Amino acid sequence: MRVGGRLSPPGRSHAELSTMSASHVAGQNALHLEWCPKYRYEMLRQERFIKACDEAVRGAAQRHGLKILELSVMPDHVHCVVEIPFAMSASEALRLLKGCSSRALFALEPKFRLRYPKGHFWSRGSFARAVGDANLETVRRYVRFDNDPYQQTLAA
Numbered sequence: 135m136r137v138g139g140r141l142s143p144p145g146r147s148h149a150e151l152s153t154m155s156a157s158h159v160a161g162q163n164a165l166h167l168e169w170c171p172k173y174r175y176e177m178l179r180q181e182r183f184i185k186a187c188d189e190a191v192r193g194a195a196q197r198h199g200l201k202i203l204e205l206s207v208m209p210d211h212v213h214c215v216v217e218i219p220f221a222m223s224a225s226e227a228l229r230l231l232k233g234c235s236s237r238a239l240f241a242l243e244p245k246f247r248l249r250y251p252k253g254h255f256w257s258r259g260s261f262a263r264a265v266g267d268a269n270l271e272t273v274r275r276y277v278r279f280d281n282d283p284y285q286q287t288l289a290a
Contacts (some may be wrong), residue, residue: 168261170211194234224262
């Protein structure tokens with residue numbers, strides 16, 4: 135499904151946020167993550183780069199036991215709502231998703247090395263928030279609909 139110039143899977147209801155349990159712990163651990171390319175260059179403008187980034191992030195999540203609830207790849211940043219195991223920190227989840235997607239994007243398009251000769255596709259900065267301090271549906275709606283790539287809504 136195409137929403138607002140990007141690929142987005144059909145949404146799931148709030149009831150699909152599962153309760154995980156591990157040794158002596160049970161609950162929900164969902165995060166809203168955001169990261170952007172180094173220097174905020176709009177490197178993901180072409181549809182094939184958007185698809186490649188989407189597939190790389192989803193593949194990394196599957197390999198490392200993360201569950202992607204929402205994913206939005208924009209030309210100059212990525213938003214992700216992800217459910218992570220209790221033993222994993224937000225910074226580790228970001229490291230895994232950014233590292234795997236960076237490697238896959240450099241493999242797909244070697245010319246990215248001309249822009250980033252040291253091999254760092256993503257910037258060091260990122261954003262992470264537990265969805266528990268905001269309603270899950272509110273965050274998912276923001277990632278799916280309100281994330282305007284050119285921020286035209288801010289001017290209004």
